[in-house]
Structure formats: structure tokens, C-alpha cells
Amino acid sequence: xxxxxxxxxxxxxxxxxxxxxxxxxxxxxxxxxxxxxxxxxxxxxxxxxxxxxxxxxxxxxxxxxxxxxxxxxxxxxxxxxxxxxxxxxxxxxxxxxxxxxxxxxxxxxxxxxxxxxxxxxxxxxxxxxxxxxxxxxxxxxxxxxxxxxxxxxxxxxxxxxxxxxxxxxxxxxxxxxxxxxxxxxxxxxxxxxxxxxxxxxxxxxxxxxxxxxxxxxxxxxxxxxxxxxxxxxxxxxxxxxxxxxxxxxxxxxxxxxxxxxxxxxxxxxxxxxxxx
Amino acid sequence: xxxxxxxxxxxxxxxxxxxxxxxxxxxxxxxxxxxxxxxxxxxxxxxxxxxxxxxxxxxxxxxxxxxxxxxxxxxxxxxxxxxxxxxxxxxxxxxxxxxxxxxxxxxxxxxxxxxxxxxxxxxxxxxxxxxxxxxxxxxxxxxxxxxxxxxxxxxxxxxxxxxxxxxxxxxxxxxxxxxxxxxxxxxxxxxxxxxxxxxxxxxxxxxxxxxxxxxxxxxxxxxxxxxxxxxxxxxxxxxxxxxxxxxxxxxxxxxxxxxxxxxxxxxxxxxxxxxxxxxxxxxxxxxxxxxxxxxxxxxxx
Numbered sequence: 001x002x003x004x005x006x007x008x009x010x011x012x013x014x015x016x017x018x019x020x021x022x023x024x025x026x027x028x029x030x031x032x033x034x035x036x037x038x039x040x041x042x043x044x045x046x047x048x049x050x051x052x053x054x055x056x057x058x059x060x061x062x063x064x065x066x067x068x069x070x071x072x073x074x075x076x077x078x079x080x081x082x083x084x085x086x087x088x089x090x091x092x093x094x095x096x097x098x099x100x101x102x103x104x105x106x107x108x109x110x111x112x113x114x115x116x117x118x119x120x121x122x123x124x125x126x127x128x129x130x131x132x133x134x135x136x137x138x139x140x141x142x143x144x145x146x147x148x149x150x151x152x153x154x155x156x157x158x159x160x161x162x163x164x165x166x167x168x169x170x171x172x173x174x175x176x177x178x179x180x181x182x183x184x185x186x187x188x189x190x191x192x193x194x195x196x197x198x199x200x201x202x203x204x205x206x207x208x209x210x211x212x213x214x215x216x217x218x219x220x221x222x223x224x225x226x227x228x229x230x231x232x233x234x235x236x237x238x239x240x241x242x243x244x245x246x247x248x249x250x251x252x253x254x255x256x257x258x259x260x261x262x263x264x265x266x267x268x269x270x271x272x273x274x275x276x
Numbered sequence: 277x278x279x280x281x282x283x284x285x286x287x288x289x290x291x292x293x294x295x296x297x298x299x300x301x302x303x304x305x306x307x308x309x310x311x312x313x314x315x316x317x318x319x320x321x322x323x324x325x326x327x328x329x330x331x332x333x334x335x336x337x338x339x340x341x342x343x344x345x346x347x348x349x350x351x352x353x354x355x356x357x358x359x360x361x362x363x364x365x366x367x368x369x370x371x372x373x374x375x376x377x378x379x380x381x382x383x384x385x386x387x388x389x390x391x392x393x394x395x396x397x398x399x400x401x402x403x404x405x406x407x408x409x410x411x412x413x414x415x416x417x418x419x420x421x422x423x424x425x426x427x428x429x430x431x432x433x434x435x436x437x438x439x440x441x442x443x444x445x446x447x448x449x450x451x452x453x454x455x456x457x458x459x460x461x462x463x464x465x466x467x468x469x470x471x472x473x474x475x476x477x478x479x480x481x482x483x484x485x486x487x488x489x490x491x492x493x494x495x496x497x498x499x500x501x502x503x504x505x506x507x508x509x510x511x512x513x514x515x516x517x518x519x520x521x522x523x524x525x526x527x528x529x530x531x532x533x534x535x536x537x538x539x540x541x542x543x544x545x546x547x548x549x550x551x552x553x554x555x556x557x558x559x560x561x562x563x564x565x566x567x568x569x570x571x572x573x574x575x576x577x
Contacts, residue, residue: 089365
């Protein structure tokens with residue numbers, strides 16, 4: 001068996017044992033359910049499937065939560081093992097350094113994917129059952145929401161790994177991880193809004209904003225979820241905006257994949273040079 | 277491949293200005309047990325990490341089983357290396373069996389031998405418990421078991437006996453002897469020199485990153501030039517003291533002491549034959565700890 005999968009297997013088992021999978025699954029399911037039941041009260045007259053409304057509210061909350069979970073999983077991945085001494089032992093085995101990083105990353109990604117899919121999936125099924133209508137077409141954006149959430153998580157996992165390889169202390173890694181999370185989830189958008197408000201001459205064009213949004217994985221996620229489908233865009237109040245957004249789904253997906261691959265490659269590069 | 281399993285030539289490892297290992301040459305043969313002695317911070321762990329290729333030397337070269345330890349090829353050679361880290365760190369959420377299985381898979385070893393290995397280090401009854409519940413000695417034993425996976429040719433033990441009870445320690449040295457007899461190279465670092473007596477073929481003393489002594493026990497004894505002390509106790513308040521040669525000096529009223537070299541020892545004892553009324557003879561050969569202290573002190577001057 002390849003060393004990558006041996007390490008992945010161990011990482012997943014760890015995640016199961018220390019209840020990470022269980023805790024995040026329950027958290028995400030509760031969140032989806034409560035948003036679904038509470039948020040669907042105004043839909044009664046409009047006769048919109050509860051899932052559609054849930055996609056809107058859920059994606060707004062996932063933007064905060066999924067990156068946070070990903071950061072918490074990953075900030076400790078490398079620096080923690082180096083600190084505890086397990087990394088030195090692992091490196092004394094016939095394993096390459098890139099195999100260790102990739103193995104651990106896949107393990108964490110599986111944990112995150114399991115939690116997201118099971119958590120949101122179960123909540124989605126429960127919502128539809130409660131409303132008595134099973135509308136298959138409403139599932140398409142919901143599945144996209146799950147996939148996009150996993151990709152968003154992967155991009156923050158990847159950044160977390162990069163942070164974890166670069167620092168020497170676990171506390172530093174935790175601090176930087178929270179800082180990066182805050183930057184992308186809150187500060188980036190606020191700064192952009194501020195710039196747009198301050199820009200009275202309208203120097204910033206729509207295409208410029210589009211490009212700028214690609215530099216933030218959580219904005220890419222928002223665009224993927226909220227502008228992809230007509231009725232969801234309507235609900236999200238982004239109907240007008242989605243006409244302006246010239247970025248298609250392939251471009252957004254590509255941007256998100258780059259957000260996963262690029263930081264991760266840097267993480268491998270720096271880990272190879274790291275002195276344990 | 278050369279007859280040396282591990283070769284260090286002119287190896288220096290510097291962190292910023294400080295040299296953790298300073299121009300060290302060291303050869304480890306097959307079937308040899310070498311002890312690495314030195315204070316905390318003398319560079320013992322750094323030396324072991326250099327051999328493992330965890331860190332790369334600033335200068336010089338480290339050869340592990342015929343490959344540069346820092347090279348890509350060495351990562352595959354490490355299948356024949358066993359390592360016991362200074363601070364034993366295992367994954368607390370795995371059980372003993374799972375831990376060993378995990379490491380055996382990484383070394384591409386069959387899992388069937390693992391149970392025997394766990395019984396050999398004496399923790400088979402705790403194999404199904406999580407490592408988090410283990411005592412320090414049990415964790416040390418489990419870590420030893422993982423180092424023994426796949427009958428490695430080179431074993432690197434970083435302070436293996438600290439925190440072990442005497443019985444465990446004895447078990448540890450039994451295993452070391454067995455490994456050495458099978459032709460493995462064993463390098464172990466320690467502070468507790470006294471327990472090395474008869475276990476190590478060679479002793480390397482490190483100080484401030486430099487190798488200050490290297491040799492067998494008796495070679496070190498000669499190098500150190502530490503005297504053998506013979507102390508005699510005379511009866512009747514040292515009445516026959518006048519018969520002793522000038523070299524003996526009075527320790528107290530009735531006991532006398534002589535410092536002599538290894539070669540003069542027998543003659544000195546024979547010369548006591550014609551002296552009347554000796555109550556007791558004590559011969560004190562310098563212990564490892566004495567020699568160790570001597571080497572470290574000498575460097576201080």
C-alpha cells in the first residue's frame with residue numbers, strides 16, 4: 001500500500017476517534033436544519049421549495065463556518081506533529097516528505113467532506129420530508145452547495161497547511177490562521193465595499209470587481225452558489241448582480257481549484273526545506 | 277558497500293552562530309554497539325538527526341548504508357533503520373496494535389510479526405488499549421517495538437533508558453545485545469554511563485558539539501590516565517605503617533592510599549605481601565562516570 005494512503009487512513013481514523021467528524025457533522029446538520037425550518041417560514045405563499053431558500057441562507061453561513069473548521073483542522077497539521085515529535089519519527093521511515101503532506105491533506109479533506117456531505121445532506125432530506133414535497137430539481141443547487149463548500153474548505157485547508165509548515169510554534173500558527181480567516185471572510189469584502197463607496201468617480205468597473213473577487217476563495221464560493229441559478233439569485237437579492245457577473249461556473253471552479261493547488265504546492269515546497 | 281554502516285566525515289551543523297555539531301568524524305561498523313555520551317546540549321540528538329537525514333549538515337558528509345543521508349535515495353534506505361526518539365511521541369488515539377501496524381505498513385513489513393514483537397517488549401497484554409492510557413515505560417516499550425520493525429541494520433536510540441525501571445532497562449540491553457550479535461549497528465546516546473558497562477563496544481564522548489574521546493572502555497581508561505586507587509586498612513592503629521613504601525600516603529590514622537597506573541597495579545598489590553596486619557584492601561578502578569567527568573573537566577581547562 002502506498003505511503004500516502006497509509007497516512008490518509010491514519011488521519012481519518014484519528015478524526016473519527018477524537019470526534020472531529022462527529023462534532024462537525026452534527027454542527028453542520030443542526031445549522032442547516034435550523035436555517036431550513038426557520039428560514040422557510042416566509043416561503044409559504046411563494047411556494048418555493050424550502051431547499052432553495054436554505055441554499056441562500058446556508059451559503060451565507062457556510063462562508064464563515066467551513067473556512068473556520070478547515071483552519072482549525074489544518075493549522076496544527078504540520079507544526080503540531082513537529083512539536084510533539086511524531087514528525088521526526090515519521091520521517092525516519094522510508095516515506096518522502098511530499099507523501100506525508102499529501103496523505104495528511106487528503107485525510108483532512110475526507111473528514112471535512114464527510115461532515116459536510118452527511119451534515120447538509122441529512123438536513124436537506126429532513127427538510128424535504130417535513131414539507132412533504134420531494135422536488136428533485138431543488139437538489140441540484142443544494143448538491144452544488146455541498147460541492148462548493150468542500151472546495152471552499154479545501155482551499156482553507158490548503159492555506160492552513162501552508163501556515164503550519166511556515167511557523168515554528170503552534171500558537172503562532174493558530175494566530176495566523178485566525179487572522180487569515182478573518183481577512184478573507186470579513187475584511188476583504190468590507191474593504192472592497194468601502195473602496196466602491198469611496199469611488200465616486202466610478203473608476204472601478206464591474207469587470208475589475210469581478211477579477212478582484214477571484215482573489216478571495218470565499219467570494220468565489222458566494223458567486224458559485226448565489227448566481228448559478230436564476231431562482232436562487234432572485235432570493236439572494238443578487239438577480240441584478242448576476243447579470244453583471246460575467247464569470248461562468250468553469251472560471252469560478254478553476255479559480256477555486258487554484259486556491260487549493262497553489263498554497264498547497266508552496267506548503268510542500270517549504271516542508272521539504274524545513275529542518276525538523 | 278563499505279564495511280561501515282554509518283560514516284560521518286568532517287560534519288558540522290550550525291544553527292545561526294552556534295555549532296550544535298562541530299567537525300565530527302565517526303564510523304560505525306556492522307555488529308557494533310556504540311554509546312554516545314555527553315551533557316544535555318552536547319550535540320548527541322543533533323548527531324542522530326543528521327544520520328537520519330532529518331537535518332542536513334552545514335559542512336561535511338553523512339553516509340548512511342552507502343548513501344548520502346540527505347539525498348533522495350536515503351529515504352528508501354531508511355527502511356533498514358530503526359529510530360527511538362528522545363521524547364517518545366506516539367498517537368494517543370491509536371491502540372498499541374494499531375500503532376505498530378501503522379508503522380509496519382510504512383516499512384512494508386508483514387503485520388503478522390507484530391504480535392510477537394509486542395510480547396517481546398512485554399506489552400502484549402495492553403495491545404488493545406489506547407496509547408493515551410499507557411504509562412511512560414509502556415510507551416517507551418512500544419516505541420522500542422516500532423524501532424525493531426523489519427530487523428533494521430542500523431538502530432539509533434536517543435536516550436532509550438531514561439525513565440525505564442531496572443527490569444525494563446535490562447530487557448532493553450538484552451535486545452541490544454541480540455541485535456548486535458545479529459550484525460546490526462547500534463548507536464545509543466545516554467547520560468547514565470554506569471549502566472553501559474559491558475554493553476557498549478565503544479564509547480564516544482561529546483562536548484559542545486565536538487567529539488572529545490572515542491574508544492573501548494579500556495582505551496578510554498588509558499587515555500584518561502586516571503589512577504587506580506588502592507586503599508589498605510592496617511590493624512592496631514597502623515603499627516606496621518613504616519614498612520610501606522614512600523608512595524603510600526596516609527588517609528587517616530590507620531588507612532593508607534596508593535595511586536598507581538593499570539600496569540603497576542599487580543606489582544603494588546604483591547608488594548603488600550610482606551606487610552603484617554592488613555585488615556582490608558580496597559581497589560578502586562575508575563568507573564565510567566569518573567572517566568566521563570574527567571574528560572569533560574579536562575576540556576574545561
